[in-house]
Amino acid sequence: MSGSKKISRRELLKAATVAGIGGMTLGLSKVGEAASPKEKPPAQTKSTKKILGVDVIKLGGQGVISGAHADYGWQIQAGAVLAIDEINAKGGILGSKLELKFMDEELKPAVAVKNARYLATDWGAHLLFGVDSSGSAMAVGPILPELDRICMFDHASTHRLTEELVYGKGIKQIFRIAAPVYQESNLAALIFKDFPNIKRWAGIHCDYEYGYSVWALFKDTLKKYRPDVEFVSIAWAPFWTMDFSSHISAVMAAKPDGIIATPWAGEGVMLLRQALMLGVFDNIQAWFQCMGASVDILEGISNEVAAGKFKDKLWATARYIHNYPDTPENNKFVASFRKRWNRFPNYSAENAYSTIYVFKAALEKCRSLKTSDLIKAMEGLKIMTPAGERFFRPEDHQAIYNVPGGRVVKDPNYPIPVLGDLKVFPAQAYYRNPPFEPLAMAK
Amino acid sequence: MKTRLAILILVVLLALLPAYAGKYALYVAIHILLLSIFSLGFNLLFGYTGLLSFGQAGFYAVGAYGCAKILLAYPSLLVGIVGGVVIAGAVSLLLGFLCIRHTRIYFSMLTLSFGMMIFSLAWKWRDVTGGDDGLVGIPRAPLEIPGLFKINMAPMENYYYVVLAFAILAIYLFYRIVHSPMGLTMQGIRDSETRSVCIGISVRKYRLLSFTIAGMYAGLAGALLPPLESTVTPPLAHWSHSAEPVLATLLGGVYSFSGPIVGSVLFYLLKDIIVRFTEYWQMCLGIIVVVLVMGFRGGVVSIFSRKGGQR
Numbered sequence: 001m002s003g004s005k006k007i008s009r010r011e012l013l014k015a016a017t018v019a020g021i022g023g024m025t026l027g028l029s030k031v032g033e034a035a036s037p038k039e040k041p042p043a044q045t046k047s048t049k050k051i052l053g054v055d056v057i058k059l060g061g062q063g064v065i066s067g068a069h070a071d072y073g074w075q076i077q078a079g080a081v082l083a084i085d086e087i088n089a090k091g092g093i094l095g096s097k098l099e100l101k102f103m104d105e106e107l108k109p110a111v112a113v114k115n116a117r118y119l120a121t122d123w124g125a126h127l128l129f130g131v132d133s134s135g136s137a138m139a140v141g142p143i144l145p146e147l148d149r150i151c152m153f154d155h156a157s158t159h160r161l162t163e164e165l166v167y168g169k170g171i172k173q174i175f176r177i178a179a180p181v182y183q184e185s186n187l188a189a190l191i192f193k194d195f196p197n198i199k200r201w202a203g204i205h206c207d208y209e210y211g212y213s214v215w216a217l218f219k220d221t222l223k224k225y226r227p228d229v230e231f232v233s234i235a236w237a238p239f240w241t242m243d244f245s246s247h248i249s250a251v252m253a254a255k256p257d258g259i260i261a262t263p264w265a266g267e268g269v270m271l272l273r274q275a276l277m278l279g280v281f282d283n284i285q286a287w288f289q290c291m292g293a294s295v296d297i298l299e300g301i302s303n304e305v306a307a308g309k310f311k312d313k314l315w316a317t318a319r320y321i322h323n324y325p326d327t328p329e330n331n332k333f334v335a336s337f338r339k340r341w342n343r344f345p346n347y348s349a350e351n352a353y354s355t356i357y358v359f360k361a362a363l364e365k366c367r368s369l370k371t372s373d374l375i376k377a378m379e380g381l382k383i384m385t386p387a388g389e390r391f392f393r394p395e396d397h398q399a400i401y402n403v404p405g406g407r408v409v410k411d412p413n414y415p416i417p418v419l420g421d422l423k424v425f426p427a428q429a430y431y432r433n434p435p436f437e438p439l440a441m442a443k
Numbered sequence: 444m445k446t447r448l449a450i451l452i453l454v455v456l457l458a459l460l461p462a463y464a465g466k467y468a469l470y471v472a473i474h475i476l477l478l479s480i481f482s483l484g485f486n487l488l489f490g491y492t493g494l495l496s497f498g499q500a501g502f503y504a505v506g507a508y509g510c511a512k513i514l515l516a517y518p519s520l521l522v523g524i525v526g527g528v529v530i531a532g533a534v535s536l537l538l539g540f541l542c543i544r545h546t547r548i549y550f551s552m553l554t555l556s557f558g559m560m561i562f563s564l565a566w567k568w569r570d571v572t573g574g575d576d577g578l579v580g581i582p583r584a585p586l587e588i589p590g591l592f593k594i595n596m597a598p599m600e601n602y603y604y605v606v607l608a609f610a611i612l613a614i615y616l617f618y619r620i621v622h623s624p625m626g627l628t629m630q631g632i633r634d635s636e637t638r639s640v641c642i643g644i645s646v647r648k649y650r651l652l653s654f655t656i657a658g659m660y661a662g663l664a665g666a667l668l669p670p671l672e673s674t675v676t677p678p679l680a681h682w683s684h685s686a687e688p689v690l691a692t693l694l695g696g697v698y699s700f701s702g703p704i705v706g707s708v709l710f711y712l713l714k715d716i717i718v719r720f721t722e723y724w725q726m727c728l729g730i731i732v733v734v735l736v737m738g739f740r741g742g743v744v745s746i747f748s749r750k751g752g753q754r
Binding site for chain 2: 065101103104108109113114117135138141158208212
């Protein structure tokens with residue numbers, strides 16, 4: 001090959017590598033250029049005509065859109081896109097259009113933090129939202145003051161986010177639109193306090209913060225109303241558990257009257273199917289599947305519900321259910337969502353959809369993109385959403401709204417199961433209220 | 444001479460980065476430096492001693508949690524970082540004593556198991572580690588030597604310089620280690636354990652030394668993380684995190700000094716850029732890594748050597 005004009009493989013690879021590294025370095029330096037001076041201001045395209053001073057309001061979202069739990073991130077994205085399209089079709093917010101960038105959180109706190117930093121300091125997001133995992137939420141929350149951005153949390157449900165970080169540490173940039181763990185723990189206790197024959201309770205719970213807090217709150221609240229109940233057995237299932245037979249056998253050995261379970265998404269479906277196979281529903285009076293009214297679980301157990309295999313003993317709730325409330329806002333949202341995506345919205349979708357409208361209301365109220373102004377506008381905000389009226393409690397920035405629990409039933413009006421025999425309680429009755437005492441959560 | 448000039452220019456460019464780069468670019472640069480330190484340590488075991496570890500993320504997490512606990516109790520950056528490295532070193536010495544008795548796949552499986560044990564500990568020992576929510580609110584404490592100086596670390600630029608200084612120091616020390624008689628002995632053990640034993644080298648002692656130093660490098664990378672992120676969580680110890688230095692080193696080049704560093708730059712930037720544009724980033728990254736590994740046998744750095752795969 002020596003003396004030939006042909007390019008050798010080595011030279012070709014060398015040139016390609018130099019070009020590749022150069023390209024990436026340019027990409028990185030572009031990040032720097034775009035951010036100059038030092039940090040990119042949120043507003044990129046100034047316009048004198050716009051009230052908010054920008055042509056485009058940038059919304060940075062994130063959720064899990066890969067792996068076994070990807071449907072939750074997809075639902076967040078779908079809900080947000082629907083709201084953004086509706087608002088943009090009507091001219092945007094105060095004349096500024098909305099633009100979305102959505103990133104994969106991967107259920108990893110480090111990735112969620114990196115995404116938030118990228119969206120805020122490089123892409124130039126004015127507002128942040130989303131986040132599926134509680135661990136990710138607890139990691140993103142503390143960096144929000146440094147980023148000087150509000151983040152509306154749409155799914156992460158740990159009570160610590162609002163009780164510790166907002167109420168305790170005063171991180172005012174955190175807001176949460178979704179119901180926290182009070183929903184599935186305290187609400188379940190309020191429902192089952194009225195079932196005098198269910199005296200022996202067992203739990204099959206996620207072996208992480210979510211499971212611990214639900215079990216602790218459920219026991220505390222139920223015991224206040226029903227000193228006669230006993231908590232006879234508990235089994236902890238690590239993340240990614242797919243075989244629950246040992247957990248089910250362990251709790252059934254204690255002969256419980258009722259079981260409360262927290263595994264969610266595909267894990268929840270697997271748990272319920274395995275409980276059916278092991279004949280659990282012949283031997284108990286009630287099973288409360290905490291997030292069992294999420295669309296992915298309802299779709300997953302649709303055939304079993306239609307066949308009556310749960311014997312009307314399966315109860316559930318969620319952070320929103322598509323057949324409640326029967327209001328024009330909810331009916332319109334569900335119809336629009338189904339038309340656009342050919343599916344029912346789960347709570348992540350409604351939470352994200354409502355998030356965008358909360359941002360709209362806050363921006364129209366304060367007419368400013370400054371974080372401090374937006375915080376003031378959102379504290380104490382009341383807004384009608386598909387899930388009902390939400391009120392953002394100023395003390396902990398938690399949205400207060402009530403979602404019922406009920407039996408999982410087949411309804412001829414819906415292609416998938418819904419919640420029937422709804423038990424509705426005012427949110428104030430089952431939310432924890434400030435001043436907050438730390439929750440004792442021994443396993 | 445040429446190499447020294449290139450290194451000098453690179454260091455000057457890195458030192459000037461805060462002047463022309465935004466906050467996110469600095470954040471990315473810090474992460475690349477951390478991955479470089481992490482990968483260098485890993486390659487002391489893999490490339491120089493011939494031991495493939497799948498548990499380095501465990502020591503990374505020990506360094507991170509150690510630093511975080513110190514900073515939460517006593518807000519001094521230097522104490523936190525040095526403390527994290529010392530704790531990671533102690534843990535790697537202890538586990539190394541058990542692991543280096545085996546080689547090849549048995550060593551890899553042992554390191555994987557111990558790494559996942561640390562992950563489980565971080566997940567379950569909630570009173571100390573905060574469980575799956577991790578430790579939050581870790582301060583980016585000032586860099587302080589009482590009576591001498593105190594530098595505020597709140598601006599990202601200041602912290603970048605701390606990480607850069609630690610990275611340069613770590614790389615320099617690594618260079619001295621691998622070119623010292625000790626480093627050459629490790630390479631001798633890698634190439635022929637039998638010959639090394641025959642000439643009177645205590646193979647286990649050098650393997651333990653290599654394992655401990657690699658653990659300390661992982662611990663240093665981990666200890667530099669909490670002040671940046673203000674949080675530490677169990678996934679830092681997960682085996683999938685241990686795969687990052689493996690991939691970075693394979694990409695850059697196992698048998699070259701700069702391979703893990705170049706690989707870290709490539710790996711991090713590739714992921715960071717792809718993830719912005721598509722939710723199918725894992726597939727895209729996978730394809731690119733396969734192409735790079737197949738196209739650059741011996742790593743990307745080897746293409747710049749006169750002979751491919753030159754050490």
